[in-house]
Every structure is written in structure tokens, then in C-alpha cells.
Amino acid sequence: EIVMTQSPATLSVSPGERATLSCRASQSVSSNLAWYQQKPGQAPRLLIYGASTRATGIPARFSGSGSGTEFTLTISSLQSEDFAVYYCQQYNNWPPGALTFGGGTKVEIK
Amino acid sequence: QLQLQESGPGLVKPSETLSLTCTVSGGSISSSSYYWGWIRQPPGKGLEWIGSIYYSGSTYYNPSLKSRVTISVDTSKNQFSLKLSSVTAADTAVYYCARHMTAVAELDYWGQGTLVTVSS
Numbered sequence: 205e206i207v208m209t210q211s212p213a214t215l216s217v218s219p220g221e222r223a224t225l226s227c228r229a230s231q232s233v234s235s236n237l238a239w240y241q242q243k244p245g246q247a248p249r250l251l252i253y254g255a256s257t258r259a260t261g262i263p264a265r266f267s268g269s270g271s272g273t274e275f276t277l278t279i280s281s282l283q284s285e286d287f288a289v290y291y292c293q294q295y296n297n298w299p300p301g302a303l304t305f306g307g308g309t310k311v312e313i314k
Numbered sequence: 315q316l317q318l319q320e321s322g323p324g325l326v327k328p329s330e331t332l333s334l335t336c337t338v339s340g341g342s343i344s345s346s347s348y349y350w351g352w353i354r355q356p357p358g359k360g361l362e363w364i365g366s367i368y369y370s371g372s373t374y375y376n377p378s379l380k381s382r383v384t385i386s387v388d389t390s391k392n393q394f395s396l397k398l399s400s401v402t403a404a405d406t407a408v409y410y411c412a413r414h415m416t417a418v419a420e421l422d423y424w425g426q427g428t429l430v431t432v433s434s
Contacts, residue, residue, distance in 0.1 A: 308360050
């Protein structure tokens with residue numbers, strides 16, 4: 205199983221500042237990586253797929269980069285609605301490879 | 315607009331079988347482009363993929379849960395279902411259904427989720 209590790213666990217950022225979230229895979233997943241945003245009481249929302257492609261309707265302030273084992277989600281200028289938990293997910297070797305998620309990074313107001 | 319809705323009991327006794335159904339509206343579950351999956355999230359914790367099914371009935375499961383999981387599909391009702399046997403308190407979670415493509419597996423549409431508590 206491919207293990208996904210996210211850091212930091214919590215990120216304190218002021219509105220308008222830049223946030224950089226990291227995700228590391230235990231082995232190469234190529235560009236088969238997605239990012240999700242989850243707010244309390246809501247289902248996750250797809251932000252990025254293919255490591256760097258924004259999903260439909262996602263603002264340009266969200267960007268993804270990386271390949272292989274190291275990935276980054278950047279939020280260029282945090283808005284109030286961006287304070288949430290963010291998860292990465294790999295889908296390398298699908299199918300039949302299992303889908304696995306990182307443990308999440310909580311972006312909180314500083 | 316595609317919508318997914320989970321339904322089923324919110325309380326299950328230990329050692330019994332958890333059963334949930336996901337109803338898909340605004341699109342066909344029989345599309346050749348998509349798999350339909352189950353994901354769960356224990357309270358205050360992260361996300362865990364349980365398994366996915368194709369409209370033909372082809373399934374893939376998380377190896378850690380495979381011995382206890384069965385996912386099935388009913389194309390006539392545009393639904394797919396999850397059964398998880400021999401549940402314990404560790405299976406208490408919000409259960410989500412979601413859609414992903416056949417060749418790549420980013421989850422682009424999700425249900426709102428349903429909390430299932432395992433308790434006597």
C-alpha cells in the first residue's frame with residue numbers, strides 16, 4: 205500500500221497570506237494525485253487532479269505542483285472561505301491499486 | 315447536476331452487518347466512464363477508501379477491509395450498496411459515496427455522507 209504523509213498537520217495563516225501544504229508518497233505515484241478541501245460537516249470537494257489541474261469551478265488561487273513522491277498545494281492569497289482541512293489522495297496503479305489518502309492539513313486562522 | 319445520496323441505518327450493533335445504499339440522480343450509474351465508490355471518515359479523523367464498483371459489477375476493495383466488504387450495484391434503480399460485516403466500534407464513521415473515472419480515480423462527486431454508529 206502506498207502511504208501518503210501530509211505536513212504540517214496544522215498551518216496557521218493570516219487572511220491574504222500564502223499557504224503551502226506538502227504531501228509525500230512512500231513510493232512514486234507519478235502525477236496520479238488529487239487534492240481535496242473539507243469544511244466541517246461537509247463532504248470533501250475536489251480541488252486538483254493530475255497533481256496540477258484545477259477541477260471545474262476552482263479559483264485560480266489554488267495551484268498544485270509536483271510529481272513522483274513530492275507534491276505541493278499552494279493557496280496564493282487565503283480567503284476566509286479557504287480555512288478548512290486539505291487532503292491529498294493518490295490513485296497510482298488504479299485499477300487495481302488501492303486509493304489512499306494523506307492524514308490531512310488543517311489551515312486555520314492566525 | 316449529478317447528485318449522490320447515502321441512506322441506511324444510523325446505528326448498528328457490534329458483530330452485525332452495516333448496510334448502506336447510495337442513490338444516484340442526474341446521471342446514469344451505467345455510464346462506461348465511471349466507477350462508484352465508498353469512502354469513510356471516523357469522527358475527527360481522516361479519509362479511508364473502502365472500495366469501488368463498475369456498473370458491470372466489477373469491484374475493487376481496500377485490502378485492509380476486503381474480508382468484510384461487499385459492494386453491489388443495481389442499475390435498474392441507479393443505486394449501489396455497501397455491506398460491511400462483523401462491525402466493531404472502530405467502524406463508527408461518516409460513510410460517503412462518490413464517483414470517479416475508470417482510468418483515473420480522483421473523486422469528483424460526493425454524497426453528503428451519513429454517520430453510522432456501532433454501539434449496543
